[in-house]
Amino acid sequence: MSQSNRINGGLIDRSQTWDFTFNGKKMQGHPGDTLASALIANGQKLVGRSFKYHRPRGIFTAGSEEPNALVQLRAGAHQEPNTRATVAELFDGLTATSQNHRGPLEYDFMAVTDFLSPFLSAGFYYKTFMWPKAFWEKIYEPIIRSSAGLGSLSMKEDPDSYDKGFLHCDLLVIGAGPSGLSAALTAARSGARVILADEDFRPGGRLNSETLEVDGMSGSDWAAHTVAELSAMDNVRLMTRTTVYGAYDHGTYGALEKCTDHLASSGGKPRQILWRIYSKRAVLAAGATERPIAFGNNDRPGVMMASAVRTYVNRFGATPGQQVAVFTNNDDGWRTAKDLADKGVEVNAVIDTRNQPPVIEIPGARYHRDAKVRDTIGRKGIKAITLADDQVIPVDCLAVSGGWNPNVHLTCHQRGRPEWRDDINAFVPGGVLPVGMTVAGAANGQLSLASALQEGHDQAAAQLKDIGIKVAKAKLPQAEDEARESVAFWHVKESDKRAWVDLQNDVTVKDVKLANHEGFRSVELLKRYTTMGMATDQGKTSNISGLAILAEEAGKTIPEVGTTIFRPPYTPVPMGALGGRARGKDFRPYRLTPSHKWAEANGGSFVTVGNWMRAEWYTRGNEKGWRDSVDREVQMTRNSVGICDVTTLGKIDVQGKDAAAFLNKVYANGFAKLDVGKVRYGIMLREDGICYDDGTTARMSENHYVMTTTTANAVLVFRRMEFARQCLWPNMDVHLISTTDGWAQFAVAGPNARNLLRKVVDDEHDMSNEAFPFMACGEVTICGGMPARLFRISFSGELAYEIAVPARYGNSMMSVLNEAGAEFDACPYGTEALGVMRIEKGHAAGNELNGQTTAHNLGMGRMVSQKKECIGNVLSQRPELVRDDAIKLMGFKPVNPETKLIAGSHFINKGAEANMDNDQGWMTSVAYSPILGHSIGLGFIKSGDTRKGEIVRAVSPLHGTEMEVEICSAHFIDPEGERLRA
Amino acid sequence: MARDATETRDFGGSVKMRYSAFKIFMQGLTGNKSWKPVWREPDPKPEYDIIIIGAGGHGLSTAYYLAKEFGMRNIAVLEKGWLGSGNIGRNTTIIRSNYLLPGNQPFYEMSMKLWENLEQDTNYNSMVSQRSILNLIHTDGQRDAFVRRGNAMFLSGADAELVDAKQLRDELPFLNFDDARFPIKGGLFQRRGGTARHDAVAWGYARGADSRGVDIIQNCEVTGFDIQGGVCRGVETSRGPIRARKVAMCVAGSSGRVAALAGMRLPIESHVLQAFVSEGLKPTLPGVITFGAGHFYVSQSDKGGLVFGGDIDGYNTYAQRGNLPVVEDVAEGGMAIMPMIGRARLLRSWGGVMDMSMDGTPFIDKTHIEGLYFNGGWCYGGFKATPASGYCYAHLLAKDEPHPNAAQMRLDRFMTGNLIDEKGQGNQPNLH
Amino acid sequence: MIINHPILGPRDAAEFVCLGDACMIDRPDWEAEDAMQQFHEYGYLRDNPAGQHQELWYHEQGDRSWLVLTRNTLTHEITKVEMARDVARSRGRDK
Amino acid sequence: MPEFTLTAEPPLMGLNETFGDMVLRAPADMAIVSIALPLGGEEAALKAIKAAYGVAMPEVGQMATSKGGETLMRMSMDQGFVVFTHPTPDANAIVNAKLKGKAYTTDQTDVWCALELSGATSRDALERICPLDLHDAGFAVGEAKRTMMEHLGTIIARTDTDTWLLMSGSSSAGSFLHAIETSIKNVS
Incomplete structure (x- = not known):
């Protein structure tokens, strides 16, 4: 019985038939179908289970407001939970399964909750599950969790790719229904840059669902003609399958374009694109959403929105039932009855809450005026309805119309607060709308076709005028004004059965009443207590009814109760799309050092340091673990010479007549009197007196300095120096430019460093200790004329240089240095050996300069000049920061040399209990010193400078360890600095 | 704290009902018709011993502990909107005590211990769920x-557990171990950390305070302070003046605005933190996962939504909404560390206004105006502090001396230099 | 947000880094007798207004200029964008 | 004769790829030197630039090309770039000499890597990563702007109707190329 409910007409392509499956059942549909329309055509009524009571549910709407028909689409890693069947386009081979049930959909074991519903009223869980105490997490909560939720993730990596993009326009038109098309047409013909976005795959909005005419054509034909005209224009970007999901500041909108969701496979292209649209002006033409009426058992499969029934019949050629009744409080509902009857579907009753003559004569239908549906019958699909006067009418579909709610969502994303309009019994956009946005058509409460077309034009014209674009004269599309009278009618009071307000989250009229009774009287409290409007449909079909019932219950008017506001996104947006390309290895860019290739070819193992990849060590033939390599690199360097790529250190060119004075302000120590050809170590404070970076600055010429920063802080230092230059001392002639990437810089360290460099540096440069002593710098040439910079600085504590060449020569330079060093048994060393050597030397690095420590703590308190204006020196002198018993950076060695120290251990005095009150400080960095043959550490400890030789305990309860350590000087090797001056 | 068990008498006269499974059963049989209002809606009295400004989590817990632990009853909590409408109603519900510095950690551990007994204490299920919190480690320095x-x-006195990458892979196989830009090297768990149902925390405290006679007055905005000769004697409100012996500000997110009414400048800026929830999903994540390097943290609510967030937007604002760059930044972090969430959809986003303090640490202190007290500066860590903040603030208000666990949370610490800067970012609020 | 840069025109705020209150331009005199007190206020106390706010933004992914925005913290409306260097000079900062 | 020789290996050396109507290539031997205008010496510096290149330093965000083929690119009020074809690592010295010390110069050649993207649909590709308005109304031929693409600071210059010069940090050249290539593939 394939497509038993397929009827004539509709905007589907019957020349092709596609196969798909629902819960494994084979079905057919056509291009132009949604999954929902195809399910309806195939007579599938039951499509899912509700959230709390696991009630059987069917398709309720025909759009993105769908609360019931959520399915898992596709399979395997492509499995996509909670997809609304009403917006999922059919494709050949589609597979869908229902969700939120245990056992088959028809016999959900969890439906037992429905029978327990008297005990599961709103907020019941706040009142129980508290005894015995341990049961909440062990028993109750796991049960709640597994029965809650809806669909499942595959737990596999999303196999699709996503992209992002940026668009700019004069006018963004949101929604391609009648008012949107009219607005776009006006703007496009006037030459404005227009973006027209619509969530549907077929532009036209309700025009595709109705039998109304525009300019003498069917509405859908007019839409197609208009779209064709717009598509042909260069200044128009027509974006179908594109939902504008959020209105952000200053005319920025977020939009999601679904590119391949309607295809069986994405074919390697991005599945979706997340657009950021920068608009000068916007017209919101998002239409309106029909709302239900609450009555007993109004959630049964087959109870549908009247407009949705019309959509399925008119647009998709599929009827939701063979025997349909219409329940309405307004004129519009009658059109459903008429369209059904016109298509030959039996309409056996029209029930209008109003006491008035029929709006339209419906052949074959009995008219019940001033009547209400009290209850429905049929657990897995409606079989009959019971009216308030107890008449029972057999139906297999009930079309319900409770009036229309303008889609004001995007108007609320900033400061807009909807306003109530009594004449249409609905909220319309109100308050302060997002900058540059106006609203047209049904979204603005203009619910008739003619007025929507007119307002689309008018709003677009007004917006263009506002940005100085002349509006071209053109004939307006013409249509009749259809009947739209309605009354406010929210729920059938005669119903003694549960009447649903929020279908997905199972919130009933009784729950709303209970919340009000218990004191949850603000709309926001109601929402939070009952969870009304918090389901995946964000309450598109429930919120207004809910608050109308709350108002009734509290004896207030709807405007007095107010409304909850809508927040982005308008419809849910996949995380994959929001993440775009930035995932996996593409999460952040990689920065490679100039010698990266050489390192790859020479046993380099890499580590991420910020965005940089640095060689952490270079493995040689027989080395089994990293320690072998690192110990060797340290020993070879200290014994002869080692080479390390230190390009990642930030480099800033500082130039200008006031450069010296400027540096004197940004460094805490003196920089006013640094000679040309000299380098100085400097520490930088934040304004709060904390030491945040250190480095060296070399004076290359009278007005030219080259500064280095730590790798981690390069960007921050530059930013703060620009701040000082532009905002604090704006009249200094000083200029900054980053050259971090421009120079490949290598440390050459060890007793043979000079000997090695002599082979590379051109002969005319005197490398002797006298001519080029410790802390000298200069421009040199190497390898026969190549410009380079040479600095005699040392992080390792050895005789050492750093030599810089233009970055493109860096890889070659690493090779040359190693070749030149071969005769000295030179070795390349990585960040680990660098770290070991700096700990041996007692130099502070990131673990010590962690943004919490002062120069006083670091043992450099005297470097902070109080005799000049510089950043941070004043506040560095606050009493708590200069206490004598402050923590001080010290060295630590294990009493038992076999013990391995642990960074992050805390120091506790011998005999004291290990607790916070007795905390003396912590170990910041540790290393195994191959030179000393035991583990060493740096750390901060209270009054450390006066406690040398004392034994304390380094405790790490995290590891369950405790060891005795001796406080010592942080300079484990060459404390007098003889090596580096050699 | 055992006193509570029998105290169900409403000072307004009616008898409060005790919640239990049996009560639910009986109510269910009788159509849920005789549940009592959870709190009264009293009119303000002309004078109180203590006025607490702000019926958010901290204000309500302060009132609750003042009444319950310090025997004070003549208390009003004034709220400009509906109770719980501040940041207690818009956060990512995480509870943890995994701080570093001595000025903080004992306080948060105190809070954790109060969380662990909260439901029994308040007779309200706030769904405290010690599902664990994990901070991922990506570098040796970290x-x-x-x-x-x-x-x-x-x-x-708290718990912590260090795990390596292998242990993590066994426990959380869906994390990105094989293709990560920043490889996962391990993590630090606090198994006692987790989540709680944020709104229910406010409701539980409100119900508990109300039943002990505290007047919770909604829709009552404080418009000024009655300060005479350096002494605060009450407040002006949208419902008229109310006198009090002590006035306690507790309006994190609006601290700047309210303090300005008393002529105070604070070491605080207001910033927006966005938070997000996905559509409901069957159980996906066991606990709270924090990917600090990627500005992303996430947990799953009992209802099934993935609740997640990241950094603050970074600009001063009082608007409860943010902008796209941070939305995308957060999602990027999520996709980078757990690419299996790609097909989960973000359902709703919102913004909460944060009191960002100058060192990232809050204040519970007297002000320079006698009788005026201040509680604020919670940055985006206020939710987990709710019980201890209330308890310590109540202690300060009742005894006029700070609780030992909050003794360093002083307003003068920037003058003395006793900074409590967990992140080491200095006096720039948007970096904390 | 869009920042209308006085030289470059409208740019997405994502290109910028926000520092905070423009009072940070007014760095106190380090030699004043109450310098510590003044620096405490400069470094730590903020008006934090709900409304017009003058604040510093840095165009890190642009021309590296520091800007002073006049922006409303309730609505996010930006009514003025100036080069911070000009503002600093007009407030008497020199070298 | 020196014992050792250094070879240049710029990160994108020799890149030349075609994708449909788009061509992506790395310009060879592109030298870049920044010019900072001394405070108080702006006029003299601008004069020296004009004298050296025969064209005036353009307004911020604009480019100007000299007869000799050098391009002046003004990146901010007090700083601009001169971009020219020059293989050896002495670009700074050349510019410095030309300006006779009237401005502060810094060699930026190795700070950047560059890609030139051309073709009728190049704008569609760039739309996926560039937040700037790339249409004529927002980006004329001869303009150069600095922005951010895929977390990378980038200079984008429109050198012809369908030709764009893109410059980003040289250390992240691989990621930069990957970002541009992905954009191209996603639209072609």
Whole structure:
């Protein structure tokens, strides 16, 4: 019985038939179908289970407001939970399964909750599950969790790719229904840059669902003609399958374009694109959403929105039932009855809450005026309805119309607060709308076709005028004004059965009443207590009814109760799309050092340091673990010479007549009197007196300095120096430019460093200790004329240089240095050996300069000049920061040399209990010193400078360890600095 | 704290009902018709011993502990909107005590212990769920810092557990171990950390305070202070003046605005933190996962939504909404660390206004105006502090001396230099 | 947000880094007798207004200029964008 | 004769790829030197630039090309770039000499890597990563702007109707190329 409910007409392509499956059942549909329309055509009524009571549910709407028909689409890693069947386009081979049930959909074991519903009223869980105490997490909560939720993730990596993009326009038109098309047409013909976005795959909005005419054509034909005209224009970007999901500041909108969701496979292209649209002006033409009426058992499969029934019949050629009744409080509902009857579907009753003559004569239908549906019958699909006067009418579909709610969502994303309009019994956009946005058509409460077309034009014209674009004269599309009278009618009071307000989250009229009774009287409290409007449909079909019932219950008017506001996104947006390309290895860019290739070819193992990849060590033939390599690199360097790529250190060119004075302000120590050809170590404070970076600055010429920063802080230092230059001392002639990437810089360290460099540096440069002593710098040439910079600085504590060449020569330079060093048994060393050597030397690095420590703590308190204006020196002198018993950076060695120290251990005095009150400080960095043959550490400890030789305990309860350590000087090797001056 | 069991008498006269499974059963049989209002809606009296400004989590818990632990009853909590409408109603519900510094960690551990007994204490199920919280480690330096922190946690009586990548892979196989830009090297767990149902925390405290006679007055905005000769004697409100012996500000997110009414400038800026929830999903994540390097943290609510967030937007604002760059930044972090969430959809986003303090640490202190007290500066860590903040603030208000666990949370610490800067970012609020 | 840069025109705020209150331009005199007190206020106390706010933004992914925005913290409306260097000079800062 | 020789290996050396109507290539031997205008010496510096290149330093965000083929690119009020074809690592010295010390110069050649993207649909590709308005109304030929693409600071210059010069940090050249290539593939 394939497509038993397929009827004539509709905007589907019957020349092709596609196969798909629902819960494994084979079905057919056509291009132009949604999954929902195809399910309806195939007579599938039951499509899912509700959230709390696991009630059987069917398709309720025909759009993105769908609360019931959520399915898992596709399979395997492509499995996509909670997809609304009403917006999922059919494709050949589609597979869908229902969700939120245990056992088959028809016999959900969890439906037992429905029978327990008297005990599961709103907020019941706040009142129980508290005894015995341990049961909440062990028993109750796991049960709640597994029965809650809806669909499942595959737990596999999303196999699709996503992209992002940026668009700019004069006018963004949101929604391609009648008012949107009219607005776009006006703007496009006037030459404005227009973006027209619509969530549907077929532009036209309700025009595709109705039998109304525009300019003498069917509405859908007019839409197609208009779209064709717009598509042909260069200044128009027509974006179908594109939902504008959020209105952000200053005319920025977020939009999601679904590119391949309607295809069986994405074919390697991005599945979706997340657009950021920068608009000068916007017209919101998002239409309106029909709302239900609450009555007993109004959630049964087959109870549908009247407009949705019309959509399925008119647009998709599929009827939701063979025997349909219409329940309405307004004129519009009658059109459903008429369209059904016109298509030959039996309409056996029209029930209008109003006491008035029929709006339209419906052949074959009995008219019940001033009547209400009290209850429905049929657990897995409606079989009959019971009216308030107890008449029972057999139906297999009930079309319900409770009036229309303008889609004001995007108007609320900033400061807009909807306003109530009594004449249409609905909220319309109100308050302060997002900058540059106006609203047209049904979204603005203009619910008739003619007025929507007119307002689309008018709003677009007004917006263009506002940005100085002349509006071209053109004939307006013409249509009749259809009947739209309605009354406010929210729920059938005669119903003694549960009447649903929020279908997905199972919130009933009784729950709303209970919340009000218990004191949850603000709309926001109601929402939070009952969870009304918090389901995946964000309450598109429930919120207004809910608050109308709350108002009734509290004896207030709807405007007095107010409304909850809508927040982005308008419809849910996949995380994959929001993440775009930035995932996996593409999460952040990689920065490679100039010698990266050489390192790859020479046993380099890499580590991420910020965005940089640095060689952490270079493995040689027989080395089994990293320690072998690192110990060797340290020993070879200290014994002869080692080479390390230190390009990642930030480099800033500082130039200008006031450069010296400027540096004197940004460094805490003196920089006013640094000679040309000299380098100085400097520490930088934040304004709060904390030491945040250190480095060296070399004076290359009278007005030219080259500064280095730590790798981690390069960007921050530059930013703060620009701040000082532009905002604090704006009249200094000083200029900054980053050259971090421009120079490949290598440390050459060890007793043979000079000997090695002599082979590379051109002969005319005197490398002797006298001519080029410790802390000298200069421009040199190497390898026969190549410009380079040479600095005699040392992080390792050895005789050492750093030599810089233009970055493109860096890889070659690493090779040359190693070749030149071969005769000295030179070795390349990585960040680990660098770290070991700096700990041996007692130099502070990131673990010590962690943004919490002062120069006083670091043992450099005297470097902070109080005799000049510089950043941070004043506040560095606050009493708590200069206490004598402050923590001080010290060295630590294990009493038992076999013990391995642990960074992050805390120091506790011998005999004291290990607790916070007795905390003396912590170990910041540790290393195994191959030179000393035991583990060493740096750390901060209270009054450390006066406690040398004392034994304390380094405790790490995290590891369950405790060891005795001796406080010592942080300079484990060459404390007098003889090596580096050699 | 055992006194509570029998205290169900409403000072307004009616008898409060005690919640239990049996009560639910009986109510269910009789159509849920005789549940009592959870709180009264009293009119303000002309004078109170203590006025608490702000019926958010901290204000309500302060009132609750004042009444319950310090025997004070003549208290009003004034709220400009509906109770719980501040940041207690818009956060990511995480509870943890995994701080580093001595000025913080004992306080948060105190809070954790109060959380652990909250439901029994308030007779309200706030769904405290100790599902664990994990901070991922990506570099050696980060591990060193986390070891220091984990040990600080132990030293203050909390729990912590260091795991390596292999252990993590066994426990959370869906994390991106094989293709990560920043490889996962391990993590620091606090197994006692987790989540709680944020709104229910406010409701539980409100119900508990109300039943002990505290007047919770909604829709009552404070418009000024009655300060005479350096002494605060009450407040002006949208419902008229109310006198009080002590006035306690507790309006994190609006601290700047309210303090300005008393002529105070604060070491606080207001910033927006966005938070997000996905559509409901069957159980996906066991606990709270924090990917600090990627500005992303996430947990799953009992209802099934993935609740997640990241950094603050970074600009001063009082608007409860943010902008796209941060939305995308957060999602990027999520996709980078757990690419299996790609097909989950973000359902709703919102923004909460944060009191960002100058060192990232809050204040519970007297002000320079006698009789006026201040509680604020919670940055985006206020939710987990709710019980201890209320308890310590109540202690300060009742005894006029700080609770030992909050003794360093002083307003004058920037003058003395006793900074409590967990992140080491200095006096720039948007970096904390 | 869009920042209308005085030289470059409208740019997405994502290109910028926000520092905070423009009072940070007014760095106190380090030699004043109450310098510590003044620096405490400069470094720590903020008006934090709900409304017009003058604040510093840095165009890190642009021309590296520091800007002073006049922006409303309730609505996010930006009514003025100036080069911070000009503002600093007009407030008497020199070298 | 020196014992050792250094070879240049710029990160994108020799890149030349075609994708449909788009061509992506790395310009060879592109030298870049920044010019900072001394405070108080702006006029003299601008004069020296004009004298050296025969064209005036353009307004911020604009480019100007000299007869000799050098391009002046003004990146901010007090700083601009001169971009020219020059293989050896002495670009700074050349510019410095030309300006006779009237401005502060810094060699930026190795700070950047460059890609030139051309073709009728190049704008569609760039739309996926560039937040700037790339249409004529927002980006004329001869303009150069600095922005951010895929977390990378980038200079984008429109050198012809369908030709764009893109410059980003040289250390992240691989990621930069990957970002541009992905954009191209996603639209072609």
